[in-house]
Amino acid sequence: MSGITYDYMEKYLRGLIGDSKGMLKELEDFAEENAVPIVQKETARLIEFMINLKKPKKILELGTAIGYSSILMSLASENNVTITTIERDEKMVTIATENIKKAGLDEKISIIQGDCLEVLEGLDDEYDLIFMDAGKGHYSEFLPHCIRMLSKDGIIISDNVLFRGMVACKDLMIRRKITIVKRMKKYMETISKDENLLTTVIPMGDGIALTVRRNENENTGTISSSRELGEA
Numbered sequence: 096m097s098g099i100t101y102d103y104m105e106k107y108l109r110g111l112i113g114d115s116k117g118m119l120k121e122l123e124d125f126a127e128e129n130a131v132p133i134v135q136k137e138t139a140r141l142i143e144f145m146i147n148l149k150k151p152k153k154i155l156e157l158g159t160a161i162g163y164s165s166i167l168m169s170l171a172s173e174n175n176v177t178i179t180t181i182e183r184d185e186k187m188v189t190i191a192t193e194n195i196k197k198a199g200l201d202e203k204i205s206i207i208q209g210d211c212l213e214v215l216e217g218l219d220d221e222y223d224l225i226f227m228d229a230g231k232g233h234y235s236e237f238l239p240h241c242i243r244m245l246s247k248d249g250i251i252i253s254d255n256v257l258f259r260g261m262v263a264c265k266d267l268m269i270r271r272k273i274t275i276v277k278r279m280k281k282y283m284e285t286i287s288k289d290e291n292l293l294t295t296v297i298p299m300g301d302g303i304a305l306t307v308r309r310n311e312n313e314n315t316g317t318i319s320s321s322r323e324l325g326e327a
């Protein structure tokens with residue numbers, strides 16, 4: 096069990112999505128054979144969905160690995176979309192560069208090699224979609240930079256926010272993961288309680304949080320009942 100959803104549910108939903116084809120399938124096979132963590136199938140589908148919905152022009156990704164999700168996002172996007180993706184592992188950068196070139200997407204996807212926090216500190220662009228998928232224990236440090244660079248109607252998608260269920264249930268806790276889990280809980284509190292942000296968490300894959308800015312003038316309280324609104 097994933098600690099987040101039931102196996103039968105995961106199997107059923109993955110069956111509906113079906114198998115990937117071409118380069119994405121090759122990368123999925125490579126990732127499995129070489130134990131490289133890439134987005135789960137349902138997460139990949141959600142990202143494609145959000146790209147169709149929001150039509151971002153500029154995307155920022157934290158955590159490239161072999162380039163799977165950046166290629167997926169590029170293929171799901173319109174032609175003029177650019178993606179900047181950050182990865183600190185030199186070996187991954189080499190593999191991702193090759194994969195992106197092979198996919199013919201090297202004009203659209205640029206990899207910045209380095210630690211996310213250091214790279215983010217030096218970036219000053221505006222992004223419509225930010226996909227956070229690196230350094231689970233450091234999301235809280237990445238967040239202020241992501242908010243600073245998020246366009247007005249932009250969205251931050253953070254993966255692994257429930258971390259095999261451990262973030263929500265201490266019975267699932269693995270001792271050596273305590274620090275990551277504590278830090279992820281802090282991140283979840285921040286994105287859920289910040290009055291300027293609106294976050295929803297989807298308990299699928301490894302847990303995905305979707306965060307946008309609240310509309311100006313929006314009532315940030317809990318949804319008022321019709322009685323409170325004086326309509327009873």
Ligand SMILES: C[S@@+](CC[C@H](N)C(=O)[O-])C[C@H]1O[C@@H](n2cnc3c(N)ncnc32)[C@H](O)[C@@H]1O
Nearest residue numbers: 133134158160163164182183184210211229230
């Ligand atoms: C889960 S993988 C990314 C998977 C990728 N988004 C995909 O789905 O195809 C996370 C990657 O982030 C990298 N990483 C972890 N912490 C990092 C950090 N602080 N700065 C830059 N990269 C980091 C790891 O080396 C790893 O390749």
